Amino acid sequence: MDIEELRLGVYRGFAATGRAPDPADLAKGLRATPEEVARGLRELADRRHVVLDGAGRVVMAHPFSAVPLGFSVMGAATLWWGGCAWDSFALPHLLRGEFDEPEVVVATRCLGCGTAHAWAVGRDAPPPGDQVAHFLVPVAHMWDDVVHTCGNQRIFCGEACVGHWLERTGHERGYVMDLPTLWRFARHWYDGRLDRGYVRREPDAAAGYFREVGLEGSFWGL
Known part of the structure; x- marks a missing residue:
């Protein structure tokens, strides 16, 4: 086989x-x-x-999930579970050719206050919004428990809701980014994954990508 x-x-x-x-x-x-x-x-x-x-x-x-982890992604005729904020924003960039979905609706709920959010996410520009994404698990440990990692890459109303959630759960603060950074991060990460011969990035290439999209610090191994 x-x-x-x-x-x-x-x-x-x-x-x-x-x-x-x-x-x-x-x-x-x-x-x-x-x-x-x-x-x-x-x-x-x-x-x-x-x-x-x-x-x-x-x-x-990745970026597909068979289990709900906080996000739904609706295309023209297909509904996916979004594995996390990162993966949900990546789907319109990955789904091209025979699976073409130039714009999808990404929906979720803020863990801090329960407010529902939805965005039309396309390929040309980030969606508008003052919300932020919080990533809990540093890149060096993301594969220790992948489902836990993805289930804790979520979008919040803002910094205040991130703080409320951290206080309630006892988690330490991870990494917070705005929606434009999340969109840039997701835009090319999965390029080629639906094509024959796809090769995962080596650590040095991944670090270069992180820098290119505006991520920084030890959380990303930089």
Whole structure:
């Protein structure tokens, strides 16, 4: 079985339907056995292309999520769970060609006060708004527990709501960015992920990207 075809099957399935592809469907499409697909998914997880649960099911294939983590992303005909603020803002940039979604509606709720928020997020410019995104887990530890990390990359009404949430939860402050920075951050991070031959960035390339979009400090390993 071609492991790259399996990766593409997972990602393109998410792109087309908003849901993780069923392993049986992947096996049928790849003319593989369920055991081969299960081994392939574990290999993709080891390479950090997908995140699996304890039963071996795909939970995340960034920027797609099979579980709700605080965001919904609505396209013209498809609804996705947004894995986090970063991933939700990335979807219109990734979804091109046969999956073309030049603008999506990203919806969430502020963890500080419960206020609902929604933005039309497109490719040309950041959406307007004074809200801020708070990332809790530093980049060096984001893969320690990916679901926890993504579930704590959220958007708040502003700094005051971030402070209320931190006080209530006992968490230490992470990294706060405005919506334009979040949009720039998401814009090209996943470039090529729906194409054959995609290669994840090495740490030096990732650090260069972080600097390019305006991130700074030890939180990002800079």
